Amino acid sequence: MKQFLISAMVFLSTSLALASETITVGVKGMVCAFCAQGIEKKFMAQPEVAKIEVSLANKFVKINFKDGKRLSNDKISEILKDAGYESKFE
Amino acid sequence: MKFWVFVFLLVSSVGQAHPVSYKDAVSLVSYNTSEMNEILLTYSFTSNLAVAGTYLRDTTSEFYIPRLNWLVKRWNNEDSQGNIYFSAGSGIEKFEMKNYAADLFEFSADWESRKYYIDFDHLYISRSHNKNILIPDQHYNFTKVRAGLAPFLADYSDLNVWLILQAEKYSYKSNIEMTQFLRFYIKNTLWEIGARFDGGGAFNYMIHF
Numbered sequence: 037m038k039q040f041l042i043s044a045m046v047f048l049s050t051s052l053a054l055a056s057e058t059i060t061v062g063v064k065g066m067v068c069a070f071c072a073q074g075i076e077k078k079f080m081a082q083p084e085v086a087k088i089e090v091s092l093a094n095k096f097v098k099i100n101f102k103d104g105k106r107l108s109n110d111k112i113s114e115i116l117k118d119a120g121y122e123s124k125f126e
Numbered sequence: 127m128k129f130w131v132f133v134f135l136l137v138s139s140v141g142q143a144h145p146v147s148y149k150d151a152v153s154l155v156s157y158n159t160s161e162m163n164e165i166l167l168t169y170s171f172t173s174n175l176a177v178a179g180t181y182l183r184d185t186t187s188e189f190y191i192p193r194l195n196w197l198v199k200r201w202n203n204e205d206s207q208g209n210i211y212f213s214a215g216s217g218i219e220k221f222e223m224k225n226y227a228a229d230l231f232e233f234s235a236d237w238e239s240r241k242y243y244i245d246f247d248h249l250y251i252s253r254s255h256n257k258n259i260l261i262p263d264q265h266y267n268f269t270k271v272r273a274g275l276a277p278f279l280a281d282y283s284d285l286n287v288w289l290i291l292q293a294e295k296y297s298y299k300s301n302i303e304m305t306q307f308l309r310f311y312i313k314n315t316l317w318e319i320g321a322r323f324d325g326g327g328a329f330n331y332m333i334h335f
Binding site: 064065066067068069070071072073074075076077078090091092093095117118119120121122 | 147172173174201239311
């Protein structure tokens, strides 16, 4: 029984770790649709990214990663820099 | 007069269509009036440096001018963005089956928020000949100021609408020419319809790939 519980906990924790993750990042200087389009395109070119939501009104990008995948904050900052903007993490 | 239309087209940058875009971006811009057509193709190989090629045709000349666009400084603020650009290019003017050199240098600065927009441009062009009687000046300066207002705030996927007023000053003229534009854009496509206060119209578009 004890072994079953431990196995179940390991399975659940692994499943949670591999589940898709979403992160919201603030973007400084993103004021127009062309800005947003560039940011969307740069992120969608990343194999780890499943979906991007850009909000000019709220000045953020919401990055939805593929299952078990993730980009580091440094990488996200680098992508935004390539797009010409600055990241702002909460 | 034709040459000044050419200058107008060469520097009438579509608002918020920056000379340098995101890394690996390709932009196609076209400026059109009843007398002229221009196609400008730009590739940004970093987020602050781009190479561009201009082709322009009017009733007397054709211009082929490759150029480099440099984002000198960008301010990414919470609710706005400011930029300073410098461009330089050297190409040819094809006139009566002969080629002549044409060089350009341009400085521009802009500031924009989601509601307001202002742009300043100064252009210097040097041409190697004055054989075209319609465009006799070889060296000149041109200054342009644009101000825009968005009557409502639209988000990324919505249709954005802007009202733009443009003032132009040529070094050889004492008056300032004014043009009003109505601009629309959605996602990666932008188009403008313009009317000069002294008559004439314009249609511009831009696509980011």
